Amino acid sequence: AAPAQQHVCPAAPPERGRLAPWVPVVGLEIHAQISSNSKLFSGSQVQFAAPPNSLVSFFDASLPGTLPVLNRRCVEAAVMTGLALNCSINKKSLFDRKHYFYADLPAGYQITQQRVPIAVNGSLSYSLCIDNKMSQMVTKTVRIKQIQLEQDSGKSLHDDTRSQTLVDLNRAGVGLMEVVMEPDMCCGEEAAAAVRELQLILQTLGSSQAVMAEGQLRVDANVSVHHPGEPYGVRTEVKNINSMRFLAKAIDYEIQRQIEELENGGTILNETRAFDSKLGCTVPMRDKEGQQDYRFMPEPNLPPLILYDAKSLPANMNHQQVINIDWIHERLPDLPSVKRKKLVEQYGILPEHSFTLLNEDGLAEFFESVVKQTQMKPKKVIGWILKDLLSYLKQHSLTVKESPVSSFLLADLLNLLEKKEISSTAAKQVLAELWKGEGKTPLEIVKEQKLELLQDQKELEQICQAVMAIKAGNPKVLNKLIGLVQKKTQGRSNPVLVKQLLEKKLSG
């Protein structure tokens, strides 16, 4: 039995006037482009934005007499991903043909793994903020049904004015991992969080760069609604979601649409719908009339894919022809969830901090680099990273790598603050100056703008005496005196030292 849900689905909140509560059900099919030099079954290059039809081999163009030859790197990528998602890796998996007609699928079929995929029965844990506050996070799990290797199709550019489609086969045959997530999610927010975590895992493994904007990560959502206790409703498939932002929107819109349709006495068709980002709604997709009959058949040109582990490793086989699951398992890098835990344990930061650190490419490394170079406690450093550095980068749409302030410079600044050579306010001033990226060091800026804290006892004594000469020596005006000293020294005096000196003067 699932634990009590703390997260309330924003798409279908219990409302007055609703006849009965609705339970939305969301499943996902995610296609991740494998990060490899060449394609899944041919030696043509994998590259984004190349001249049309320049990365196409005779096999990719489906010319007669060509045969598929499996790329080893693609298999390793799928095994790594399967292991990272806690799947069972099938030591014997099979390839099949899925037939349908479309101009960007020159063979008339896609080679996929329908009967026995390479990995099955895994899980993915992800976290959500409750009520949009970063302070309360809840962990959820979604089951991974399977991961299969398959070919990508080419790209169609629709030219409606001339009533034609232009076809570029550069993408045809690129290796994909299809990750199927069971319908364990209930709304757009959960789906987006799950996809985000998958994206981070893929990027950490290096099996896919998973950049949605370049089409390396594509998500199709299966959505349905039903009343609690009743069987699942008819589901629709929502395609053409090409950014994380639109993912949650598209799913929530579809949930709403289905609820309204059903409450008005209508029915839901088992159809494919596309998300229109301009209108913010889903529309029925053309070219998907009627049920597709894919006529699956075994791929006759490929024998079964056999994988080995330490126990089953064959003695006399060429190493290059052998994939050892255990060898790959031993070399898996730390996954995001492990990295976050380590950050929290090692530096004493809050869990939500670790999420933000990992969410921004390069930010965790930047943070650790600063911590290494400064005496300031990590718990204090994190504030400067998450509040000052990150907000500046966001304001100017910069990545961590593009930051004009390096970890070295920031550490240098924080050291000045830690050694009490400047005040916190002065530090923020120096940082503002550092953002200009004019190549000055923090110390140079401090000297230029005269921001040093005055530590010289004798000098401060003289100033205090001068100020006291103005006001009568009354204990009640001590704070006022400190204020005056600060004013006189333009905020450069160390307030603690000033208070001590004044109290000494006042007492005797």
Place this chain on the structure above:
Amino acid sequence: RDKPSAVCGVSAEARGCRGYRAGGGKVSVEVLDHLEHLALVDFRDAEGVERLQKAIQFADQLHEVNTNGVEPMDSVLEDRCLYLREDDVTEGNCTKELLENAREKVEEYFVAPPGNIPLPKLEERETFLQGSQ
């Protein structure tokens, strides 16, 4: 193994579901229409349909073999090693050659119709299947 090789790629499942045969071993018009849609073939005349039915009957002889407890075989090559290629770029860069095959091209793109043009419904197209039982 003494199994005859597969004659066609239609799975036993599909056969059962589709109910290929009405009484007397005949293939229904709905199925013929479906096949014309999928494979874009035109059965042309009664002789074409009869040929199809004879082919199905011929393949049905496979059912006479008892296959209880026998693992299905897709290919006699199932014990061969699946060769794994190194991830090197060895092909591509032949745009000109590939486009020579295209009847129409626009700036190195292949040209295709605006989308799938669906075969018109049975009532609306000229096929011998119209009006047959």
